[in-house]
Each structure stands twice: as structure tokens, then as C-alpha cells.
């Protein structure tokens with residue numbers, strides 16, 4: 068593979084660029100805005116294994132988790148950046164009317180894989196997070212998860228890519244693929260600059276992937292939610308780990324959205340979660356809603372604005388659970404699209420009818436898995452064989468998952 | 477401007493750190509923000525955005541007028557959590 072073009076400088080695109088360039092491949096990484104402009108810079112910074120299912124397998128997540136400290140140390144040594152990687156506990160509060168066992172969903176599974184989870188009583192919740200006031204509820208506690216600075220995590224991969232010789236083109240929006248039959252022969256881009264082209268095109272554009280694949284005549288069954296979150300000014304230490312609510316509404320929410328072909332601005336899900344950064348800011352999430360769809364008519368949904376009401380919901384959650392934060396100021400809020408697929412697995416691999424298009428997208432919890440996944444993807448690109456990534460191949464969808472597969476069509 | 481000069485007071489970021497971000501590829505204020513935290517402070521970048529634009533222009537040769545202002549993120553000014561929240 069002489070010459071690879073990667074579209075999207077999020078964590079996935081940057082990690083792939085670094086590893087391919089380190090394997091002697093000539094790489095061009097292109098982004099419509101800057102490095103880490105999408106979901107990779109808009110998340111809650113969590114390195115979560117409790118989220119492994121549904122999603123990439125628990126076995127793969129376990130391996131990713133075990134390898135992560137060494138990956139982080141390696142990135143830090145190569146780039147001089149401090150990624151603020153730290154182990155934290157995460158608490159899922161069991162709210163009134165909720166089945167405590169549901170809070171530990173997947174608990175037995177996780178324990179088998181060597182991850183510790185337990186249900187703790189209100190006194191123990193208080194001991195772990197004294198600032199959280201919930202009038203005595205139980206919580207599921209995951210003792211050892213982690214957090215990382217998502218900007219620096221992504222920038223470190225970009226730096227590593229540049230050092231290995233990759234060329235990073237920012238501020239160039241790809242508007243489509245130029246085709247010659249089934250082959251891609253170049254990119255159409257907005258704005259001026261050298262033409263960008265290569266032998267293989269890796270589509271790592273996160274939630275924008277479906278809209279771009281459509282320009283190559285491929286309709287991937289990948290949709291997105293729009294996630295909203297906000298951050299407060301820096302405060303003295305209040306939280307030790309992540310405090311969130313137990314709930315299993317996410318999967319039905321996404322399935323409903325998928326059933327509607329991704330179009331669901333009226334669908335909405337509020338899940339409270341808060342974590343304090345190393346600088347002292349509280350990051351508060353997450354309100355999710357459907358967009359106008361990512362299909363041909365829904366591209367405007369890819370540049371969402373924070374909705375009225377999102378700040379109210381985020382702030383309401385915060386004063387309820389963390390009264391000490393009530394006089395803190397909210398300084399920024401954002402909304403970014405995150406992709407998902409109907410089976411919650413990412414889409415990784417070549418598209419049979421488009422021999423030089425490789426998809427690497429659809430990750431909902433990218434921070435824990437990307438260092439490992441990027442390694443496996445680069446092996447797959449170089450060997451021309453997906454190996455252990457085969458379950459994620461676009462070929463798993465009916466009819467190859469493409470043109471014919473329009474939901475409801 | 478010397479490298480030791482603080483250009484973002486809220487986040488205590490120096491001109492030297494901003495220049496290093498530009499050398500590492502930042503071509504917009506948004507990109508400088510992500511690498512240095514300049515502009516991410518309590519004032520939301522109101523105090524430092526123009527200085528960042530100036531440094532960017534000096535280092536890259538781009539005309540100041542062509543440098544996009546940082547994306548504005550609500551709330552436009554810091555608002556106390558309690559004022560946003562809906563309380564019984």
C-alpha cells in the first residue's frame with residue numbers, strides 16, 4: 068500500500084495516520100476543520116470498559132485496557148505531551164424506582180473478564196464521593212476505570228503521525244469522491260490547495276462517514292445521535308471520579324432512531340454524568356437527541372447547535388446531584404454528532420464493491436479502544452486481511468450493506 | 477512580543493506556548509485553543525482572542541482579516557449553574 072488518504076482527523080484518523088506512517092506508508096490526513104474538531108474533542112474523557120457491550124467485544128476491550136497504560140506512556144514519551152491519564156472510579160447511581168440489578172447490567176460478564184463491579188450502599192457512596200447529595204441511594208461502582216485528556220490524546224497521535232512523515236491537511240472539507248467505475252480516483256474538496264489523492268481511501272470521518280460514503284454510491288447503515296455537554300469554570304476538588312446515573316435507555320433510544328433511518332430530532336435522552344478535569348473544571352453531560360438524519364437530505368444535521376433547553380437540563384442535573392456546584396459558572400456548552408450502528412458494532416473494513424475504500428467508523432466509546440483498534444486496522448490494511456476485525460466488516464449487513472440497504476426502502 | 481508574555485490570562489498561557497502550537501500545525505484560533513487551553517478560560521476568550529489572532533498572523537503570514545474568529549459557544553457569558561437550572 069503505497070499511498071493512503073485518511074479522511075477525518077479525530078482520534079481514529081489520527082491514530083491510523085500515525086501507525087500507517089510508522090509502517091512506511093505515505094499518508095495524507097485531511098480534515099474539514101482542525102485536528103480533534105469532532106466528537107473526539109467533545110466527549111466526557113472517559114476510558115470505559117463498562118460500556119464494552121453492546122459494542123466491540125469484551126475480550127477486545129479487556130486487551131485494550133491492559134495495553135492502554137503502555138500505549139499512553141509511549142505516546143507521552145514520543146510527543147512530550149502530558150495526556151492526564153488517571154485511574155478513577157465511576158459510580159452509577161440507582162435512582163428511585165430503578166431495579167438495582169439493572170444498574171449492574173453485564174456485571175457477571177464483566178467480573179468474568181476480570182473487571183470489578185459491585186453494588187454499594189448509600190454510606191459507601193458518601194464515603195467515595197462526599198460532595199454528592201442524593202438522599203441515600205445505592206450505586207453500582209466500577210472501581211477501576213480511567214480518564215484522559217481527549218484533546219491531548221488525539222493531538223499526540225497527530226504529532227506522532229507528523230513525526231513519522233504523514234502530511235496533515237487541515238481546513239479542507241471533502242465534498243465527495245471522484246469515481247472511475249468502482250474505483251475512487253480522487254477527492255473533491257471545498258477551498259483551494261493541492262489535489263489530494265492516493266491508492267487507498269480510509270473514511271474515518273466519525274458521524275460524517277455516511278454522508279461521505281454516499282458520494283461514492285455506498286449507503287452504510289450508520290446513524291448518529293447529537294450529544295450535548297457543558298463545562299463549568301475551574302473549581303476546587305469536588306469529585307474524585309465520574310458520577311452518573313444507572314440506566315439502560317440508550318440502546319432503545321438508538322434503535323428507535325435507526326428504525327427511522329436516523330431521522331429523529333424529536334427523540335431525546337437526558338443522562339446525567341459529571342467528572343472533574345485535572346484543571347478543576349466540571350464537565351457535565353449528556354443530553355442526546357436525534358438529528359435530521361445523515362442521509363443525502365440530512366447533512367445540515369452534521370453541524371448542530373446547542374439546543375435551547377440542553378443547558379437547563381444539564382444544570383438541573385448538576386445542582387440536584389452536586390449542590391456545592393450551584394454557584395459555579397457554566398462557561399461553555401457544545402453539541403457534536405456521535406455515530407452508531409444498529410448492532411452497536413463499528414464498521415471496519417473494505418467495501419466489496421469499492422475496492423479502494425476502507426471504512427473505519429461507528430465507534431461510540433472510542434477512547435479505550437482506539438490504540439488497539441488502530442493497530443489491528445493497520446495490520447489489516449497492510450495484510451489485506453481483516454483477521455480478528457472480521458465481525459465489524461461492512462459485509463456483515465444484508466446485501467453487503469450498501470446501495471440497496473436504505474432503511475425501510 | 478516576547479515568548480514569556482502571558483497572552484491568555486485566564487489560563488496563564490504564554491506567547492511561546494502559542495507559537496509552539498502554531499509550529500505544531502495550528503492554523504486557526506480553535507486549533508490553538510485545543511493544544512494550549514488559551515481561550516478556554518472564564519472570559520471565554522474575549523480578552524485573548526485578538527492577541528491569538530495577531531500571533532497567528534505574525535507566525536503564518538496570513539492577513540489578520542482572514543483569521544476566523546473562535547467559534548462562539550453558548551452561554552455567551554458565564555452563567556451560574558443555579559440560574560440555568562430548573563428548581564422546584
Ligand SMILES: Cc1cc2nc3c(=O)[nH]c(=O)nc-3n(C[C@H](O)[C@H](O)[C@H](O)COP(=O)(O)OP(=O)(O)OC[C@H]3O[C@@H](n4cnc5c(N)ncnc54)[C@H](O)[C@@H]3O)c2cc1C
Nearest residue numbers: 075077078079099105106107110111113241273294433434
Ligand atoms: C458528549 C459526548 C460524550 C462522549 N463521551 C465519551 C467518553 O467519555 N468516552 C469515549 O470513549 N467516548 C465518548 N464519546 C464518543 C467519542 O467522542 C467518539 O466515539 C469518538 O470521538 C469518535 O472518534 P472519530 O475519530 O471516529 O470521530 P470524530 O472525532 O468525530 O472525527 C471525525 C473527523 O472527521 C472530520 N470530517 C468530517 N467530515 C469531513 C469532511 N467532509 N471532510 C474532511 N473532514 C471531515 C471532522 O471534522 C472530524 O474531525 C462521547 C461523545 C460525545 C459527543
Ligand code: FES
Nearest residue numbers: 484485486517524
Ligand atoms: S484571557 Fe484567555 S480565556 Fe480569558
